[in-house]
Amino acid sequence: MSQQRKHGPSHRLDTIYATDQPRQDFRFDESVARVFPDMIRRSVPGYTTIIPMIEVITEQYVQTGSHCYDLGCSLGASTLAMRHGMPASGCTLVGVDNSPAMIDRCEHYIALDDHPLPVTLRCEDILDTDIVDASVSTLNFTLQFVDPGRRLELLTRIAEATRPGGVLILSEKIRFDCEREQETQTRLHHEFKRANGYSDLEISQKRSALEQVLIPETLGEHTRRLEAAGFRDVTVWYQCFNFVSMLAFKPD
Numbered sequence: 001m002s003q004q005r006k007h008g009p010s011h012r013l014d015t016i017y018a019t020d021q022p023r024q025d026f027r028f029d030e031s032v033a034r035v036f037p038d039m040i041r042r043s044v045p046g047y048t049t050i051i052p053m054i055e056v057i058t059e060q061y062v063q064t065g066s067h068c069y070d071l072g073c074s075l076g077a078s079t080l081a082m083r084h085g086m087p088a089s090g091c092t093l094v095g096v097d098n099s100p101a102m103i104d105r106c107e108h109y110i111a112l113d114d115h116p117l118p119v120t121l122r123c124e125d126i127l128d129t130d131i132v133d134a135s136v137s138t139l140n141f142t143l144q145f146v147d148p149g150r151r152l153e154l155l156t157r158i159a160e161a162t163r164p165g166g167v168l169i170l171s172e173k174i175r176f177d178c179e180r181e182q183e184t185q186t187r188l189h190h191e192f193k194r195a196n197g198y199s200d201l202e203i204s205q206k207r208s209a210l211e212q213v214l215i216p217e218t219l220g221e222h223t224r225r226l227e228a229a230g231f232r233d234v235t236v237w238y239q240c241f242n243f244v245s246m247l248a249f250k251p252d
């Protein structure tokens with residue numbers, strides 16, 4: 001069977017929460033992987049801007065002979081952006097995800113991308129994956145799914161493995177200390193979803209499925225932990241509503 005037929009068209013509509021159903025924790029399983037490009041584009045404000053900027057940022061900070069990592073690569077959108085920002089030889093690019101459904105499809109998308117730099121895909125937990133001699137690493141909406149009690153340990157391992165002058169690109173859904181701001185930004189995020197065709201039922205069922213799974217933190221919490229891990233000069237380079245992307249640098 002051809003890869004195209006095996007995986008079907010890449011633009012399947014996300015209707016996962018369209019019908020009334022019992023509450024279940026959100027999981028990156030086969031049904032999510034099948035509709036993921038549509039789901040993430042319609043759910044994450046700024047996603048379609050962040051992806052091409054990952055290429056621009058990678059190009060700025062990649063170092064000769066180093067390794068680059070996309071941690072929580074899903075179908076490889078951020079991986080491909082990194083690949084296109086890297087030199088065609090001399091560096092390596094590794095994508096890691098612990099969802100077999102995602103990695104299986106990711107292989108297919110990587111193969112379709114006509115670029116000479118090989119990509120190594122690992123189907124494993126980013127908490128266990130080897131990270132060495134890195135210049136650019138990306139956590140594009142992945143850290144929010146990691147147990148908060150283990151986030152410092154992961155960021156510390158990344159920081160220790162990163163060369164001076166290297167960078168971590170960290171994109172996250174965030175929460176706000178100020179209750180009014182939290183309400184405003186959440187409402188605007190839900191309006192964004194509505195404008196993208198999601199119904200109130202879909203929005204509320206997804207919200208409750210994510211409640212115990214996606215744990216957002218404030219910008220202050222992120223900044224303090226990135227600094228405790230060994231990064232400096234934490235910079236928010238993008239924000240739309242309650243979704244941000246930061247850069248964290250390894251000092252010289």
Ligand SMILES: C[S@@+](CC[C@H](N)C(=O)[O-])C[C@H]1O[C@@H](n2cnc3c(N)ncnc32)[C@H](O)[C@@H]1O
Pocket residue numbers: 028040071072073074075076077078079096097098099102124125126127139140141142145146
């Ligand atoms: C929102 S998606 C990431 C989107 C992707 N980076 C992009 O730019 O399109 C989060 C991904 O992280 C993966 N993930 C979550 N926790 C993980 C863990 N502990 N180890 C490896 N992958 C993980 C999920 O399977 C999922 O594919």
Ligand SMILES: O=C(O)C(=O)C[C@]1(C(=O)O)C=C[C@@H](O)C=C1
Pocket residue numbers: 039040043044141173206207210214
């Ligand atoms: O917060 C939400 O409502 C979302 O749907 C966000 C989000 C994310 O940030 O990863 C959650 C799960 C899917 O991966 C796609 C989008």
